[in-house]
Amino acid sequence: MKADPTAQRRLLDLAGLDAELARAQHRRRTMPEQTAVEDAETTVRAHRDAVVTARTSVGDLGRDVAKLEQEVAQVAAREERDRGLVDSGSVSAKQVTDLSHELDTLARRRAVLEDAQLEVMERLDAAETDLAHEQAALDAAETALADAVERRDGVLGDIDVLEARRGAERAELATTLPEDLLALYDQLRARTGTGAGELVGARCGGCRIEMDRNEIRAVAAAAPDDVVRCEQCGTIVVRTEKSSGKASV
Incomplete structure (x- = not known):
């Protein structure tokens, strides 16, 4: 030839x-800014999972507290009713004895429920603290991800400009050959x-x-x-x- x-x-x-175009393409494929974005996305997913787990725990414990509160209220209402009957003088001596035994049983039952309620409330407080911590960590991770995406997109924008400019120069030069x-x-x-x-x-x-x-x-x-x-x-x-x-x- x-x-x-x-x-x-x-x-x-x-x-x-x-x-130069090949270097730009290699830069696009291997840019550390993309790796940083992927790492940040992994971190965000992990914190999102942790927030879901913590929120689920808070919800479950909240329902347990509400259930125990209802049971305590029911026992207290039963105690108040029985005590009212005893104090009214409208029941027989045998009924008074039976009601007194029942009041003792209800008191023990209420004490057990209140202890359980206190324990669950403490766990709920701890779970809410964990949730707040995980939410703060998620917020920080999402901010870091947004920053990483911004840096990556800035580099990609520079690569796009370079490729467009050099591509146009190449096309023009090719017409002269x-x-x-x-x-x-x-x-x-x-x-x-x-x-x-x-x-x-x-x-x-x-x-x-x-x-x-x-x-x-x-x-x-x-x-x-x-x-x-x-x-x-x-x-x-x-x-x-x-x-x-x-x-x-």
Whole structure:
């Protein structure tokens, strides 16, 4: 293949733009800001689960307290009724004795219920404290996530701008290149990641390997408009004033 030496030199500009675009794509795939967002999301999920667990515990204990309060109230109401009957003098001596026994039983039952109520209320207080702590931790984690997302989106915005700008420059530059030369360059770049490289001294700009003497002689003997390829990597070798001996064009 032949191509004007000036067009071949423009391949270096194209390769530079493609390298910058490749770095931007790599940056997008591996950006630590995205990792920070994912870590923050994991933390938020963990705290949300903890808040749900704590809220469930508070709800369960609250219902237990309410149930015990109702049972205590029922026993107290029964005590008040029995005591009223005893004090009224309207019941027989046997009934008074029975009511007195029942009052003793109710008093013991109320004491047990009140102890249980106090224990559950203490657990409820502790659960509410845990819930407040977990909610505060969740709020902090969500704030950290929002900050991480903002930083990531800022970096993504910069990458978007760079890719748009360099992409437009590449498209414009590509229109100045011969179609067959551009097609070969794109084919090589898709295969190896590098379509063209500058020959600096005897070193290929694609694979960074020094050419041997026979290859250098072949490059030097090539016409200025010959499209030369590296024997090692197949990359288009662009000859410049930095190239060895008569290989320069």
